[in-house]
Amino acid sequence: LLIIQCSIFSMLLKAHDSHYIISMTDKKINISLKGYYVQDVINAQEEDTIIGSVQTGMSNKNHAACFETSITSEIGYLLELALPPTKGAIPLIIRINKFSINELVVQQSKVVFAELNISFIRKDGSLYYHMFDAGSSITSSSHSFSKHTIQGFENCFFDFEIAILKKQIENRLIPESELKSNPLEHQDNYGIFHMYTIPKGLFLSFYDFRDGRVDTTYHFKINYHTLKNDSTMKASISFPSNDEPTPIWGFTDGQRI
Secondary structure: OHHHHHHHHHHHHHHOOOEEEEOOOOOOOOOOOOOEEEEEEEEOOOOOOEEEEEEEOOOOEEEEEEEOOOHHHHHHHHHHHHOOOOOOOEEEEEEEEEEEEEEEEEOOEEEEEEEEEEEEEEEEOOEEEEEEEEEEEEEEOOOOHHHHHHHHHHHHHHHHHHHHHOOOOOOEEEOHHHOOOOHHHOHHHOHHHHOOOOOOEEEOOHHHHHOOOOEOOOOOEEEEEEOOOOOOEEEEEEOOOOOOOOOOOEEEOOOOO
């Protein structure tokens, strides 16, 4: 992972002199969310033009990948088109905290790595409420940057809908000055960083882990396995009854943190 990140950084440094334009013309983001509309899109990143890098030609020359205009205007247009104002709908501000798509040659094959993190902020008159942060990570052999852009935002809006159904919305009042503040630069805002002890239980999703929500209602046994010629220990879990939940993102034994 570190090698990949260094490679991406190196590619971006070399790619500024030539640009690869990604067209979102005639593209559409499909969102099933009801009762809300996108009023505005804010980009909390320093960069609002380049979203990553692409490799072209026989020599895999690096190019900076850009939209025809900017991240804010292109994504703003698509999201406002997907969720237009309707009677009684609640206005949403979408803040883009991280948005990058990079193409790398891995074992002689091109692989695309796409990462997206966005915040859902509700506006009520002159007040703003932070509701939820959603993220999407995609690794694919498909080289369509527009496809990965659409899939990433659709994934995040789907996760937002699930959070609403599970009543996992924060609804934290924030000052207007915080609208452009990137939460990824202040990760101690997330619940897991404030848990000094964690009870034995399950994390049913990454969001449960990030926000420190441990499900302690399931009874399970933890089995530890020491790997041969290695001091590393692996662990697996088993359930005495057939009440195993799916999916399971992770678990904690209540002793290690």
